[in-house]
Amino acid sequence: MxxxxxxxxxxxxxxxxxxxxxxxxxxxxxxAAPAAARGPSPEELAAIARGDSLFNGGGCQRCHGQKGVGAQNGPSLVAGPWLHVDGSKAQIAALITRGVPREEFKNSERPFAMRPRGGPMNLTDAQVQDLAAYVVSISRAKSAR
Ligand code: HEC
CATH class of the missing domain: 1.20.5 (Single alpha-helices involved in coiled-coils or other helix-helix interfaces)
Known part of the structure; x- marks a missing residue:
């Protein structure tokens, strides 16, 4: 791509x-430079690139919009406050794995549940990790919950 x-x-x-x-x-x-100052490793960059393909070529963008900017059926993952997670890769991966049932939505007007492991995408654990890395990479402007 x-x-x-x-x-x-x-x-x-x-x-x-x-x-x-x-x-x-x-x-x-x-x-002694902190790890964060060194930026993502080549392995992390490869994971982000795989997550990008899964997100924007697969089901995630249908609800969250291309590049996660938000759309009618899903919140922006790029800007605004976090709704369910603290922005860490671990929490994002856990949320993608289990999905978000409608009764837990912050905006109850959204019509469709976010299904576990992307529903028909049937994501493996490795793909969930790649998607979480991608979401972290696009969400730098998000604020704390
Ligand atoms: C059917 C629509 C739909 C699909 C498909 C979908 N999501 Fe979601 N997603 C939602 C909704 C709705 C919420 C919660 C919104 C609310 O609480 O009002 C959400 C929440 C999230 C959150 C938490 C955001 C926060 O602020 O805490 C993340 C991260 C996320 N989705 C990532 C993904 C990824 C990655 C995929 C692809 C595997 C995906 N979503 C597929 C609808 C969807």
Whole structure:
């Protein structure tokens, strides 16, 4: 997917820049940089790319909109407050696995339950993890619940 690859380019450039800085720095603090400052690993970037295909090619976008911007039957995963999770990959993966029954909806006017493991997508645990990584990557502007 071309658009998906283009979106990853700045991340890859960012990673390259970090690697260069670490290589030339002789300061004792270089090794103490927090994990978050290093950005996603190549494995995480690959997981995000697989999640992107599942989300935007599969059933998720029908309710949450392309790229998760929100649509009639599902909330935005890009902006606004979290409704059910704290934004962590673990909670998002757990929610995708079990779905959201209608009686738990914050907006009770939405007509369709979010089914466990994507319903007909019948997601494996590995695919759930990839989708959770993707949702984390698009949800940076979301605020705490
Ligand atoms: C049938 C429509 C539908 C489909 C398909 C669907 N969802 Fe949902 N999703 C919802 C609804 C509705 C909610 C809860 C909205 C509410 O509480 O008002 C929700 C909630 C969520 C949340 C929690 C958001 C928050 O703010 O806490 C995540 C994450 C999520 N969905 C991801 C996914 C992923 C990934 C897929 C694809 C596997 C998917 N959804 C498929 C309708 C859907």
């Amino acid at each position: 071309r658009a998906g690859m283009l979106r990853l380019v700045p991340v890859i450039l960012f990673l390259a820049a970090c690697g260069g800085a670490a290589g030339t720095s002789g300061s004792a603090s270089a090794g």
